Amino acid sequence: MGVETDIASWILTPSDMTAVDRDAATSGLSSFGLMRAAGYAVAASALRHYPAATRFVCLCGVGNNGGDAMIAAEALTGSGADVAVYLMGDRARLAGDAARAFATVPLRSQPLGAYVPAIGDVVIDGLFGAGLSRAVSGALATLMRAVTDLALPVIAIDLPSGVDGRSGQVLGDSFQAAQTVTFMARKPGHLLLPGRTLCGALEVVDIGIPARIIRSHRAPLVENTPALWRDAVKALDPGAHKYRRGHLVVFSGAAASSGAARMSATAGLSAGAGLVTMVAPTEAMPTLAAHLTAVMLKPVDTDAMLSDLIEDTRLNAFVLGPGFGAPERVRRFVAALCDRPLVLDADGITAFREDPQALFDAFRGPVRLVLTPHDGEFSRLFPDLAGDTALSKIDRATMAAARSNAVLILKGPDTVIAEPHGRVAINANAPPWLATAGSGDVLAGIVGAHLAQGMPPFEAAASAVWRHGAAGHEAGEGMTAEDLLRAIRPLPQAS
Incomplete structure (x- = not known):
């Protein structure tokens, strides 16, 4: 299972990664199991880098990144940390594994607009990930700037929200992450600027998708090593x-x-x-x-x-x-x-x-x-x-x-x-x-x-x-x- 050594230099576009996730599910792997592995990897990174955090704030979108963040919140709560969950959008819009994560994790979520950044917070960004296709603006852009102004540490799931995973360009506004946790392979936005500088330290985590599935969808795109x-x-x-x-x-x-x-x-x-x-x-x-x-x-x-x-x-x-x-x-x-x-x-x-x-x-x-x-x-x-x-x-x-x-x-x-x-x-x-x-x-x-x-x-x-x-x-x-x-x-x- 897992990623072979030569795959370490491979780069998958967001659409390629979507196809990998789809084929992993149809191959018999539990897609919710993969989400749990991703969420626990994010929580482990958070605890490893910020063991003295006053509070972990998990910002959740309505897609799979939001589900990853909710699972991370569950794992952090289980470790004894103080955790708050904020959801962007209507809970009725949750679907698939993200809906399952919110249904099975016994944590209350608040509307994203209720979050007031405070010194001591460590923000876990599960809003958009690599698949963002529209510009960030309005209240969300204001929140991003407030987090940046307070220099709060941000752990991005997959990519800092606001960064286009395909081009590395900022769509409107974005978080400046201290850490980014991505899964199985990097995206172009992790290496192209300005995305590269907004990711902070990058961790690529193997969550158990077989290399043969990744290989079947990879483009001839690699890091120059x-x-x-x-x-x-x-x-x-x-x-x-x-x-x-x-x-x-x-x-x-x-x-x-x-x-x-x-x-x-x-x-x-x-x-x-x-x-x-x-x-x-x-x-x-x-x-x-x-x-x-x-x-x-x-x-x-x-x-x-x-x-x-x-x-x-x-x-x-x-x-x-x-x-x-x-x-x-x-x-x-x-x-x-x-x-x-x-x-x-x-x-x-x-x-x-x-x-x-x-x-x-x-x-x-x-x-x-x-x-x-x-x-x-x-x-x-x-x-x-x-x-x-x-x-x-x-x-x-x-x-x-x-x-x-x-x-x-x-x-x-x-x-x-x-x-x-x-x-x-x-x-x-x-x-x-x-x-x-x-x-x-x-x-x-x-x-x-x-x-x-x-x-x-x-x-x-x-x-x-x-x-x-x-x-x-x-x-x-x-x-x-x-x-x-x-x-x-x-x-x-x-x-």
């Missing part, structure tokens, strides 16, 4: 000769704007590419030579010189865009590189804002393009997706990857990595101070290094994003992009 790309890392040999560790090419623009490309090239070398060459106009060569030693330099001024360069099949991957400028030149270079592994970043993305389809059409067939947009750059290639407020960040990245036939790194503090065939990873290891000038240039170079070493595009992108986040932690708060370069560490090797 080393387990996702460990097999690709095994294929890398850090002790190999430099020519066997790949040759990365990074394109630079004019001398005055070459700093971003230098960051990418240096990151590529630090991330394990055996050789890195910077390609730039002849006029930029003196500036580059003054700043770089281990990176090789190659002047390219004309299309013929570019053609001569890329005839060399020993060049394994390319990075184009950081500090490049020259949109028309970008488009010519991309056309020449369309059958090679390419990381397109920054100016490389913006160059196609007038005709994104030209870029997408050039990279049909086997996936070999990695796009690394932040939200603004994303809107230049995918304005319709960026403007659709009904789409989550996962939706936008997934649809964009399919449209472009590229691995898409939609950057941010909750970066999402998606590939055209539906695999998606949410990255959660990046510190907030990683948002600094030059950080994206470093990421592009790491992705390029992984591609040059032979990693498949999705694994190259996901491992680079994780490695970038780990370097941010290593560099520490207040870091610069130069600090980030020095903090790049080897990828973890699977045993």
Whole structure:
């Protein structure tokens, strides 16, 4: 029974979890038994973290989260705690297991509007959970703000009420939880922002649903951890000769704007590419030579010189865009590189804002393009997706990857990595101070290094994003992009 180890990184959407609950019930498991297990897990968390609470206040909605909270109230009362129960809405609206919980637990409930938050309360939030689809407003929003203003600890069941489990967005208002207890698997809202910061410490509790049922409903959506790309890392040999560790090419623009490309090239070398060459106009060569030693330099001024360069099949991957400028030149270079592994970043993305389809059409067939947009750059290639407020960040990245036939790194503090065939990873290891000038240039170079070493595009992108986040932690708060370069560490090797 229970959750297998590999399921720990899985993420289920709220609709997937509803299907899991349904199939668990039809398989013969007692749905009320699962509710009791959930409620007792919440009570155990409450007692473990707040043994000195003056009062536990259980706020119950009319759905299953309300039933979970009522069972938690029963367990807390049985432990000797002082407990108060408040119900949102008419008791006649209770149905199924939630109605059974209220019918069998001998505790009186009061209307939610009667609750006056007080110092010493620990609030157990069983109002909405992950399935909220409408904005929180009015008296409930006022209550949430009162609880927040008093800094009362909140233990959320599944997700803090007000957070959309699908997107992580706040619908109107929400609780700020100190602890969140969810069951069997995390939801996107636990990892996407701002939901991640509103959950507090997250506990994932196994309440006894068989792994086979969870597996039958899981989407190809996971947290980005080393387990996702460990097999690709095994294929890398850090002790190999430099020519066997790949040759990365990074394109630079004019001398005055070459700093971003230098960051990418240096990151590529630090991330394990055996050789890195910077390609730039002849006029930029003196500036580059003054700043770089281990990176090789190659002047390219004309299309013929570019053609001569890329005839060399020993060049394994390319990075184009950081500090490049020259949109028309970008488009010519991309056309020449369309059958090679390419990381397109920054100016490389913006160059196609007038005709994104030209870029997408050039990279049909086997996936070999990695796009690394932040939200603004994303809107230049995918304005319709960026403007659709009904789409989550996962939706936008997934649809964009399919449209472009590229691995898409939609950057941010909750970066999402998606590939055209539906695999998606949410990255959660990046510190907030990683948002600094030059950080994206470093990421592009790491992705390029992984591609040059032979990693498949999705694994190259996901491992680079994780490695970038780990370097941010290593560099520490207040870091610069130069600090980030020095903090790049080897990828973890699977045993």
